[in-house]
Amino acid sequence: MHRFIKFALTAAALCVPLVPADAGKKDNTLVWATDRENSITDSNYLNTRELVIMGTLIYDRLVHLDEEYDPRPLLATAWTWVNDTTLDLDIRKGVKFHSGKDLDADDVVYTISFLINRDNGALSYSYVSYIKSAEKLESHKVRLNFVKPFPTALVFLAGVPNIMAKGHYDNAPARPDGKKDFGAVPANGTGPYKVSEIKPGESILMTANAGYWDGSPKGKPQIANIKFRTIKDSNARLAEVMTGAVDWVWDVPKDQAERMQNAPNLTVENAKTLRIAYVNFDSTGVSPQKNFKDKRVRQAIAHAINRESIAKNIVGEPSQVIHSACHPDQFACASDVPKYDYNPEKAKKLLAEAGFPNGFEFELHAYREREHTEAIIGDLVKVGLKPKLVYLQYAPLVQAVHKGQVSATHMTWGSSSLPDVSACAAHFFKGSADDLAKDPEVIRLITEADGTVDPNKRKALWKQALTRIADEAYWVPLFTYAKYYVYSKELDFKATSDEIPQFFRAKWK
Missing domain, CATH: 3.90.76.10 (Dipeptide-binding Protein; Domain 1)
Known part of the structure; x- marks a missing residue:
């Protein structure tokens, strides 16, 4: 309890209003917040x-x-x-x-x-x-x-x-x-909520569609307004959910979520997702940093990262370490591929064999949970590497990757919540701008797998592709995501593993 009180006092010190504004059951407005800016819908x-x-x-x-x-x-x-x-x-x-x-x-x-x-x-x-x-x-x-x-x-x-x-x-x-700026066209859908206001970089307000069609599996909207807010500072975000100015947040760090379990006005939930984390390399040498063309360098990094520790101590259960470039719950995601155990000494040996006994400097680009990337950097420093963190918003980072300006990234992928391996590995290894390996054999195998109706043949082809990806260490698959959700006790909400909160089903208790 002492740790929770300390946290609460820290939140209060952020000068967050104690009276929620346009949020909660009283205002029939569900306010959810993340750290990312969304200027369009x-x-x-x-x-x-x-x-x-x-x-x-x-x-x-x-x-x-x-x-x-x-x-x-x-x-x-x-x-x-x-x-x-x-x-x-x-x-x-x-x-x-x-x-x-x-x-x-x-x-x-x-x-x-x-x-x-x-x-x-x-x-x-x-x-x-x-x-x-x-x-x-x-x-x-x-x-x-x-x-x-x-x-x-x-x-x-x-x-x-x-x-x-x-x-x-x-x-x-x-x-x-x-x-043409296609993304700037005002939204006009058939869904249960309409966009009523956009404040670029700040908030997006949606109101219930009273004429939403009968019989939809989404159900009729139960909450009058749903408002998305951008709150970049994580402590400020959590402080606002504590005071009731925000009703729902996720991606809460494990230690903070555990402390908030004592809050009488909040529900804390931890659920698995289809999202995975990975480190990706410019294996073809398009970017200024050419060292990742050497397979031994990529393998060294795979051995240097203590994935088990990050998954257990930072992400939290039910996160699990992965070795394939896909989520274990996705169809045809083979797990019996070459694995790289946590072995700093082997990592140092591989770096020395590649001609880098003292390591080398490089930029590691990231966009999500900084504490995850910092843990990875800490492990890489232990084997002599000298990574510099470059932290960007998602869209600019993807653009930099596509332009060949990035040599190594720590990123995540949610597969658009689709439970098939093609929604993950095909996106990154089929020759597109996101494919930093451009391996002809992998592209051939995935192309054949994607055009095969026979499920057993699909599995066999995908196993070959995933095995080669792992053997070449084009990726370092890290772990599956487990998300901590913190939301108002007045809110009737159930987390789902597809990482798409079903706010259209939410209602007040």
């Missing part, structure tokens, strides 16, 4: 976890995954496989966009056609690139033609796309470079 053009979450509130997708990750109808009421590369979908009738427009097949065809056009620069392209074309068959019937057999299409359609109204991006404003 379109995850096609700013792919943050916050916008993925808001996407489930503002928009609907064609398919919904139930608690067992099985596809269920959402905007598509039924589907039929015409053949291995053709899928017909019946589109729900009686659904309206927030603008009042009726949903029909034209909207679905428009959305998909826009996203699969690479010229439009959608960040979600990799999740729809399996679609060759979309065509309207009837007023509420759509046909999707695939580039090749894609066995996980229904799972992917549950994650992307958010269905937009036909012509949604037509009047996008121009950016200074003359290109």
Whole structure:
């Protein structure tokens, strides 16, 4: 109790108002906060976890995954496989966009056609690139033609796309470079909440859609307003949830979450997620730092990081160490691949063999939990390496990676909460701008696996690909994420492992 009181006094010292403003049951406004800025609401053009979450509130997708990750109808009421590369979908009738427009097949065809056009620069392209074309068959019937057999299409359609109204991006404003700023187009979805106010970098307010369609597996909205706030300082964020100015936070450090369990007005919950952490290297030498082209250097770093300690002592249960470039709960994620145990002496030996007995300097870029990255840096320093932490927001970091300016990163990936290995490893090892290895054999294996309908053959191909990725140490897979949630005791909320809080199901007790 003494530690908790000390924490509470620290929070009070931050001068946080003791009277919550526009938050909580009294105001029928659920306020949630993270440290990340979100100036728009379109995850096609700013792919943050916050916008993925808001996407489930503002928009609907064609398919919904139930608690067992099985596809269920959402905007598509039924589907039929015409053949291995053709899928017909019946589109729900009686659904309206927030603008009042009726949903029909034209909207679905428009959305998909826009996203699969690479010229439009959608960040979600990799999740729809399996679609060759979309065509309207009837007023509420759509046909999707695939580039090749894609066995996980229904799972992917549950994650992307958010269905937009036909012509949604037509009047996008121009950016200074003359290109269209598609992400700046105001949101207009069919989901249970409407966007009512955006204060870039500060907050996004959503209000309940009173006309949300009956029978949705999301249910009718139970809370009048949902407000996202950006609060960069973690102590300030926790202080506000303690005082009731914020109702819900996550990514709470283990030690602080354990102290907050004593707070009478808060619920503390720890749940597993589909997110993993990893260290990635520029294995091809595109960036200024060329040392990571040497396999022995990459293997040395894999041996130098005490993943077990970070998972247990910093992340907390149920986090677990991983060795493959995927989440263990994802289909076809093989765990029997080459492993790198924590062995600082072996790391030093490998560095010496590579010509770096005294280590070398390099920049390690990161964007999330600083304490995780600092623990990794501490381990690397012990074997003689001299990493310098470069901490950026997610979007600028990804841009730097794509431009070949980054030699090593500590990042995380949530697979858009899709329970299939292709949502993770294929994103990073299939030749895209996020693939820093560009290994032709790995690309071939993944391409073949992604085009195979037979589940056993898919597993075999993925095992080969994941084995090679591990053997070459293109990645250092670190651990799965376990999230600590802290939220108001007045809030009826249940965490799910897909890392997409279902605020549309939340209600006040």
